[in-house]
Structure formats: structure tokens, C-alpha cells
Amino acid sequence: MKNKVTLNRRRFLATAGAAIGAPLFIPSRVFSAPGKPGANERVTVALIGAGGRGNSLTREMKRSEIGHESELVALCDVDEKRLGDSLAGYDPGIMPYRDYRYVLDRKDIDAVIIATPDHWHAVQTVHAAQAGKHIYCEKPACCTIEEGKRMVEAVKKSKVACQIGSQGRSQREAYLAHRYLVNGNIGHVSKVWAFHYASPADNNPVPDSDPPPELDYDLWLGPLRWRPYNRKYLPGSFRWMMDSGGGQIRDRGAHVMSCAMWWMGADGTGPATIEATNLQFATKGVYDCCVNMTVTYTFKNPDWTLIWDQKGAQFNPDAPRGEKRGPGEEDISRPGYGAIYHGDKGTFTHWGGDGGTWAEKKAREWVPPAGFKDVYKSPGHFEDWFEGIKTGAKTIMNIEAAAGVANLCVLGNLSALLGRKLSWDQSKMEIVGDDEARRLMGRPQRYPWCF
Amino acid sequence: MAAIATAATAAVAAGTRAARAAAADDLIAKVKDKSDKVRAEAMLGAGKVGAAAVKPLAGAMADADFEVARAARRALWNLVRYVGRPGADDEKKAAVTELIPLVGESQPVAVRREAAWMLSELAGDEAVEPVAALLSGKDLREDSRMVLERLPGEKSLAALKAGLAAAPEDFKPNVAISLRARGVEVAGMPDKRTVGSRETKVKAMTAAELQEAAKAAKSAKQKKGKKQ
Numbered sequence: 265m266k267n268k269v270t271l272n273r274r275r276f277l278a279t280a281g282a283a284i285g286a287p288l289f290i291p292s293r294v295f296s297a298p299g300k301p302g303a304n305e306r307v308t309v310a311l312i313g314a315g316g317r318g319n320s321l322t323r324e325m326k327r328s329e330i331g332h333e334s335e336l337v338a339l340c341d342v343d344e345k346r347l348g349d350s351l352a353g354y355d356p357g358i359m360p361y362r363d364y365r366y367v368l369d370r371k372d373i374d375a376v377i378i379a380t381p382d383h384w385h386a387v388q389t390v391h392a393a394q395a396g397k398h399i400y401c402e403k404p405a406c407c408t409i410e411e412g413k414r415m416v417e418a419v420k421k422s423k424v425a426c427q428i429g430s431q432g433r434s435q436r437e438a439y440l441a442h443r444y445l446v447n448g449n450i451g452h453v454s455k456v457w458a459f460h461y462a463s464p465a466d467n468n469p470v471p472d473s474d475p476p477p478e479l480d481y482d483l484w485l486g487p488l489r490w491r492p493y494n495r496k497y498l499p500g501s502f503r504w505m506m507d508s509g510g511g512q513i514r515d516r517g518a519h520v521m522s523c524a525m526w527w528m529g530a531d532g533t534g535p536a537t538i539e540a541t542n543l544q545f546a547t548k549g550v551y552d553c554c555v556n557m558t559v560t561y562t563f564k565n566p567d568w569t570l571i572w573d574q575k576g577a578q579f580n581p582d583a584p585r586g587e588k589r590g591p592g593e594e595d596i597s598r599p600g601y602g603a604i605y606h607g608d609k610g611t612f613t614h615w616g617g618d619g620g621t622w623a624e625k626k627a628r629e630w631v632p633p634a635g636f637k638d639v640y641k642s643p644g645h646f647e648d649w650f651e652g653i654k655t656g657a658k659t660i661m662n663i664e665a666a667a668g669v670a671n672l673c674v675l676g677n678l679s680a681l682l683g684r685k686l687s688w689d690q691s692k693m694e695i696v697g698d699d700e701a702r703r704l705m706g707r708p709q710r711y712p713w714c715f
Numbered sequence: 716m717a718a719i720a721t722a723a724t725a726a727v728a729a730g731t732r733a734a735r736a737a738a739a740d741d742l743i744a745k746v747k748d749k750s751d752k753v754r755a756e757a758m759l760g761a762g763k764v765g766a767a768a769v770k771p772l773a774g775a776m777a778d779a780d781f782e783v784a785r786a787a788r789r790a791l792w793n794l795v796r797y798v799g800r801p802g803a804d805d806e807k808k809a810a811v812t813e814l815i816p817l818v819g820e821s822q823p824v825a826v827r828r829e830a831a832w833m834l835s836e837l838a839g840d841e842a843v844e845p846v847a848a849l850l851s852g853k854d855l856r857e858d859s860r861m862v863l864e865r866l867p868g869e870k871s872l873a874a875l876k877a878g879l880a881a882a883p884e885d886f887k888p889n890v891a892i893s894l895r896a897r898g899v900e901v902a903g904m905p906d907k908r909t910v911g912s913r914e915t916k917v918k919a920m921t922a923a924e925l926q927e928a929a930k931a932a933k934s935a936k937q938k939k940g941k942k943q
Contacts, residue, residue, distance in 0.1 A: 342913075344915060344916060344917055347915060347917045348917045351917060351919070351920055352920065352925060352928040352929070352932070355925075356919075356920055356921050356922040356924070356925050357919055357920075357921075358919060358920075359919050360915050360917040360918070360919060361911075361915055362913045362914065362915035362917075363911040363912060363913035363914070363915075364911075365909055365910060365911035365912070366911035368909065369909075369910075369911060391908070391909055394909070395909070469781070469782055469785075471781040472781070480913055483913055489828075489832065489857075489858060489861060490828075490857065490858070492825075545755065545758070545759070546755075547751040547752055547754065547755035548751040548754070548755075548782055548785075548786075549782075549785075550785070552789065681796055682796045682799070682800070683762070683793075683796060683797065683800075684800055697801060698800075698801050699799070699801070700796070700799030700800070700836050700837060703835065703836055703865055703867075704836065706865075707865075708835075708860075708861035708862070708864040708865055708893065708896070709861075709892075710857060710861070711857070711888060711889040711892050711907070711908075712888070712906075712907040712908045712910075713908075714892055714908060715896075
């Protein structure tokens with residue numbers, strides 16, 4: 265547990281105007297606002313990656329219970345047009361940046377929301393932690409095993425609060441599902457089958473070209489080895505490239521498998537073997553992630569199997585359709601993914617697993633008997649993060665847990681890329697008996713976008 | 716894919732140079748096929764053809780048809796991943812032997828870059844010298860030091876140390892990062908990792924400017940609506 269956070273406002277006041285390389289403007293309402301807590305209780309936040317997801321996160325934060333305790337003061341994006349457009353949607357006075365390092369250099373900023381493409385998560389998280397910023401970073405935490413290790417080290421060392429954006433853990437019905445499972449309602453769970461539809465293929469390939477003038481492509485690539493620009497790489501489509509996204513297994517796997525690791529009490533553990541099968545890749549274009557894939561993870565002591573099964577255009581053909589909900593209940597808006605838990609006394613299904621998590625009726629209607637085992641109920645993903653910032657409490661999707669989940673996604677993709685089964689030593693956090701796979705546990709980063 | 720795999724398997728089993736060359740020719744013909752499905756089968760079957768396919772695939776990576784070039788690149792990567800499997804040391808060694816000349820100056824920069832990264836997954840000491848030679852040119856020096864960082868052993872470490880000594884001032888911090896990643900302490904190097912350098916031209920907006928922007932956005936939306 266770290267000490268209660270000291271917000272940086274006073275330090276900022278002492279050094280205002282001395283920041284390097286960028287003008288500073290802090291609106292007066294940062295320091296006080298009628299009917300709201302005083303300035304010293306607010307957390308100043310910067311958004312790094314002001315695209316669709318980033319802007320939606322800041323709105324979510326503002327709407328949440330801690331909205332009044334937060335103040336967005338800076339936006340950062342490598343695309344000038346997007347940065348300008350995003351800025352127009354916020355309050356006056358928010359400072360725009362292209363280079364996140366200016367943001368980290370501002371002493372008056374307490375926390376950052378990182379919503380950049382996946383290949384930036386590790387470097388920006390490590391640099392933010394080193395700068396003493398609290399971090400909310402989109403999932404998946406990391407793109408390689410080594411990145412995850414470095415993130416854990418940096419966050420631990422700096423004692424900042426870090427929340428990774430697998431919000432499924434913070435949903436109300438995730439709590440109901442968790443509680444239902446740990447109280448033995450379906451007995452001992454030996455298999456979790458996570459279902460999802462396929463990753464998209466690039467059916468209209470285009471040649472590489474010059475990047476548009478508004479985009480700092482070199483900065484977008486950041487730590488990745490250099491490659492020519494292709495307009496299919498971004499913005500949201502970075503997800504379908506192995507080095508910047510990793511496909512559905514990393515995009516949604518970091519949600520659905522996050523729930524599985526949490527509910528199975530498996531955070532801190534890892535699989536003994538990983539095998540990707542039923543592989544189908546795109547036949548053209550630049551998307552190089554698996555379109556279809558099944559990855560089987562075997563866990564030992566306790567023994568259980570986690571299966572990630574990704575196929576089908578909009579629905580995995582083997583998956584159950586979303587359950588019909590009762591009057592007054594929220595409909596399942598994302599029934600295309602979820603998981604079935606197989607126990608020795610029955611099964612349990614959930615849909616979604618991210619910001620929308622829907623539990624099967626039997627878990628929603630289960631009335632806990634006296635003496636039941638309760639589980640942690642997150643007040644909300646942002647609220648839980650702020651609790652971490654203010655008290656030092658461990659966040660629900662802390663960096664250790666998040667790196668563990670991301671490792672599952674990374675290892676599944678590695679097995680697919682290499683076309684072979686992998687063995688994993690959780691105590692050493694490394695692949696065993698495969699020299700090429702071991703080399704791929706990390707990837708060298710371009711300078712200066714590196715650890 | 717089955718047809719390619721069968722031809723390739725037969726070639727490997729026969730072990731003759733002619734059979735291997737025939738399998739490689741067959742593979743290249745399929746990589747260059749007009750049909751993306753045929754090209755995809757070739758990509759997936761490339762591994763079993765082995766080292767004989769390395770040079771022709773590298774040639775196809777420069778094809779004028781960008782989809783053929785992509786298929787060749789991906790096929791070569793699949794080959795690298797296939798020969799890198801445990802217990803396939805002879806296949807791996809043969810592929811590395813074919814990959815090494817591809818980092819040389821006779822090849823297009825894009826091919827040299829890919830070949831260097833392929834070597835980073837498979838090679839040992841034998842690749843250090845040709846990869847380290849890339850440190851002296853501007854186009855590939857960053858790739859070179861990153862690949863050397865990944866190549867295991869003392870020889871790659873020594874190449875990085877020599878690279879640091881010989882590097883121009885602007886590139887020394889890059890090599891230093893690789894040395895640090897390999898556990899070597901390098902002092903006295905300027906560090907740009909946390910120093911901002913890319914300025915935005917976008918300016919913070921006042922309340923009045925925001926109002927104007929909102930008005931403009933609304934008007935643009937209305938115009939768009941009318942057009943539709």
C-alpha cells in the first residue's frame with residue numbers, strides 16, 4: 265500500500281511558466297468551482313490518444329461518480345486534425361499536445377489516460393510511471409511478455425495507481441457472476457470456453473503511400489520498427505495488425521479472459537501450455553492477424569482449461585445467442601462474445617465482458633444464503649482507479665493482473681504465428697524449450713520511443 | 716495448400732537439389748498467381764519448401780504488384796517461423812545461410828530490412844558481421860542495432876560496443892539503448908526518451924472559439940444532411 269497521494273498543484277504553482285517546450289494555461293476553475301470540492305481534492309488528468317476510444321473514456325470518467333473530482337487539462341494526439349477536432353468538444357483552455365512527453369513533463373498533471381494503439385501502451389505507461397503520474401491505460405496492457413514485466417516493475421517502483429481498461433471486472437453483473445461461481449453453484453469449474461466472432465479481413469487492399477500531412481506517422485509508429493505508411497493501419501484498424509493490435513484475441517480476449525482469470529481466482533497464475541489451432545489468415549491486404557483461431561490454455565494446480573475460440577462473421581456459430589432479458593433489464597447489446605463456464609454441477613454463461621457484461625439469469629436471480637462467500641464489488645472502473653489514487657489500494661485491474669491477461673493473448677498469437685504448441689514457465693515468466701519463441705518474448709524498440 | 720505441401724514434402728524427402736528447386740518454383744508461381752486464395756495457400760505452405768524458397772521469395776517481395784509483394788513477404792516470414800521450430804536445426808541453418816546475403820547492398824532496402832529482422836529470430840554469430848555492417852548506413856542503422864540487440868551471444872554484444880565507438884554523435888544514444896538492454900552500463904549519453912520534441916500547431920481554444928467551432932460544425936452537418 266502506498267501513502268495517500270499528494271496532488272501536484274502546489275508544485276505546479278511554484279514552477280508555473282518554467283515548464284519546458286510548451287506554454288501552460290490552467291483555467292481558473294481548476295482551482296475552485298462553486299459547489300464542488302476544492303482544487304486540492306481534484307485530480308488533474310491528461311488524455312494521451314484523443315481518438316474515438318480516448319474521448320469516450322473522458323466522457324465516461326466525467327459521467328462517473330468521480331467526475332467532479334477530476335479535471336481534464338490536456339489532450340495529446342499525433343494526428344493534428346483529430347487533436348483539433350477533439351479539442352473542440354471540450355471546455356475552453358485545455359492544452360493540446362502532439363508529443364506525450366510534454367504532457368508527462370507538466371508537474372501540475374496528476375494522472376494520464378492512455379488510449380493510444382496497443383504498441384504504445386507499455387512505453388507510455390512506463391514513462392508515465394517514471395514521471396509519477398497515475399495511469400489509466402486501455403487494454404491490452406502489453407504486446408510482448410517483456411513489455412508486461414517492465415510495466416509491472418515501473419508501476420511498483422513509482423507507487424502510482426494503475427488501472428488497465430478491462431472494465432468487465434467493474435460491471436455489476438460481473439460481480440453477480442463472480443459471486444455465483446465462487447459459491448460453487450456449478451461446482452468445480454474445469455473448462456472455460458470463451459467465444460468470439462472472427463477478426464476482419466482486409467478485402468480492399470491499397471498500396472503503401474505517403475502519410476497524410478496532419479499525421480506524425482513516425483510518432484504514431486513510435487517503438488515499432490519502421491515500415492512504410494499504409495492508410496489501412498489506422499486509426500481503429502491498428503487492431504488487425506499483429507504488431508500494433510493482435511486481432512480479436514488481444515482486443516476482446518483482454519476483456520473476456522480478464523473475467524475468466526478474475527472469477528477463476530487465477531490472477532498471478534499462468535498456463536503450462538498454449539496451443540493455437542484452426543487457424544485461418546486473411547488471403548490479402550495488410551491485416552495479418554488470425555481471422556479464425558482456437559487457442560487452448562492448460563493450467564495446472566489447479567487443473568483447468570481456458571479456450572479462446574474465434575470464428576464466424578458476426579457470431580461464433582457454436583456460441584449461444586444472447587439470453588432474452590426480463591422487463592426492466594438492460595438488453596444484451598453485444599451478444600457476439602462471452603464465455604461458458606463448465607463445472608461438474610452445471611454450466612454458466614456470460615455475454616460481453618467489457619463495458620457491457622451480462623450474466624446468465626441464474627446468476628442474476630441467485631439469492632445468497634447465510635454465510636455465503638462475498639467477493640469484491642467494484643464501484644466502477646474509474647471510481648476504483650480513483651480509490652487507488654487516493655488511498656493506495658490496489659486497483660481491480662492492476663498492472664500485474666493485466667499483464668497476466670495480456671500474456672495469454674500474446675502467447676496465443678505467438679503460438680499461431682509460429683504454428684506450434686508452446687510451453688510456459690509461470691514462475692520464471694518465460695517460454696520453455698523453443699529458442700525462436702523465446703526471442704519473440706520481447707522486441708527491440710526504436711529510439712527514443714523505448715524503455 | 717495441400718498441393719504445395721505435398722510437393723514440398725516430396726522434395727524434402729527426396730533431398731535433391733532439383734526437387735527442392737522445383738518445389739520453390741511451384742511456390743513462387745503460386746505466390747504470383749492472380750487469385751488471392753492461391754497466393755494464401757502458397758503463403759501457408761512456404762515453410763515446408765525451406766531454404767530453397769528464400770531467395771526467390773525475396774525476389775518476389777519486389778514485385779510490381781503490391782499484393783504479390785505482400786504475399787511473398789508473408790510467405791517468407793512463415794518459412795522463417797517454420798524452420799525455427801525446435802529440432803529443425805539443419806533447416807534453420809540452411810535458411811539462415813540463404814537469408815544472410817539478403818541484407819547486402821545488392822538488395823532493395825525493404826528486402827534488406829525484412830531479412831535482418833528474420834535473422835533476428837533465427838540466427839546466431841554467423842549473422843552478426845553482415846547485420847553490423849548496416850550500422851554504417853543511414854537507411855538501416857536503427858534496424859541493425861535493434862537486430863543486434865536481439866541476436867544472442869558475445870559476438871553481437873561486441874558488435875554493439877564497436878558500433879557505439881564508431882557511431883556518429885546523433886546515433887550513439889540509440890546504440891547505447893541496445894547495450895543497456897543487454898545489461899551493459901553506458902554512461903554519459905544524452906537521453907531523449909523523456910524529452911518532448913514534436914510540437915503541435917493546434918492551439919488551446921477560448922470559450923468564444925469553441926462556440927464558433929460548434930457553430931461551424933453544426934452548419935457543416937446541416938449542409939451534409941441537405942446533400943443526402
